[in-house]
Every structure is written in structure tokens, then in C-alpha cells.
Amino acid sequence: MMIEAKLAELGITLPEPAAPVASYVPAVEANGMLFISGQLPFVDGKLLTGRVGDTRDLEDAKVAARACGIMLIAQMKAALGGNLDRVERIVKLGVFIASESDFTDQPEAANGASDLMEAVFGDAGKHARAAVSVPVLPRNATVEIDCVVKVKP
Numbered sequence: 001m002m003i004e005a006k007l008a009e010l011g012i013t014l015p016e017p018a019a020p021v022a023s024y025v026p027a028v029e030a031n032g033m034l035f036i037s038g039q040l041p042f043v044d045g046k047l048l049t050g051r052v053g054d055t056r057d058l059e060d061a062k063v064a065a066r067a068c069g070i071m072l073i074a075q076m077k078a079a080l081g082g083n084l085d086r087v088e089r090i091v092k093l094g095v096f097i098a099s100e101s102d103f104t105d106q107p108e109a110a111n112g113a114s115d116l117m118e119a120v121f122g123d124a125g126k127h128a129r130a131a132v133s134v135p136v137l138p139r140n141a142t143v144e145i146d147c148v149v150k151v152k153p
Helices: 002-009 058-079 106-125
Strands: 027-030 033-039 087-098 128-134 143-151
Touching (some): 002 106, 027 058, 033 058, 058 106, 058 143, 087 106
Parallel strands (some): 087 128
Antiparallel strands (some): 027 033, 033 143
């Protein structure tokens, strides 16, 4: 289990995957692709809330993005029967940042998750990405990220 060893080396313990809060499933595997629903940032079991430029700053957004990334990996593990070595490539991240209208550092904030994916999955963690600001996210979360992953059979 190469990825599990990498997580341990990085000092990352995956949380229990978050249960859906509405009418959807956390992940769908179809035609060699795994589509993961938007994940919110939990640190020590607590949701990071607030808007960047108001009650949160860029560093908080990076921490929130990384926390979303960790939850994405937890969802991958659950969807893939516990075998993260089935991840062939992180294809795309969609990063949504709750912020004030004058916040323009979305790419830097999103790096919290992007850098994590590369650290964990190496070159297979390099991905396409969208990083946008929105006025508000579910549960007043600071960041929400969804993901598309190519998987091995």
C-alpha cells in the first residue's frame, strides 16, 4: 500500500469520510472515473467556517483547502474499498472559496489542496483545476472542493 505509506510519512491520518448532508452520494465510480461530491473542511472534527476577507484570511483558506483535500482522500479510500493504490490520476479539482468580493487570491488558497494531492500521489496528483470565489457555501464553510479521479480496475 504505497499511498498509505506516503500518508503515514506525511503524518496524515484520514478521518472517517463525511456522510452526505442532503440527497446525494459521496462518490460515484463510472467508466474508470471516480466523481467525488463536494467536501467541506473539517479540522479536529470541527467545520472551518467564515468568509475570506471577513472573518478568515488567505492562510485560513489554505488550511481549509488542505482539510477538504484530506476529506477527498478519505472519500477515495472508502469508494475504492480501502485501496488508495487504485488511484491512477487526480484529474480535476473544483475549488469554491467563500469570500468577500474583493478577494482575488483564489489560486493561492486552492494550493492548500493541490499541493496535498501532489505530495500524496506524486506526479499522479498533478491535476487540472478551477478555483473560484462564491458569496456563501453550505453550513457557512470557508471552502468546498469536489474532485474527479481516474482509477485502476
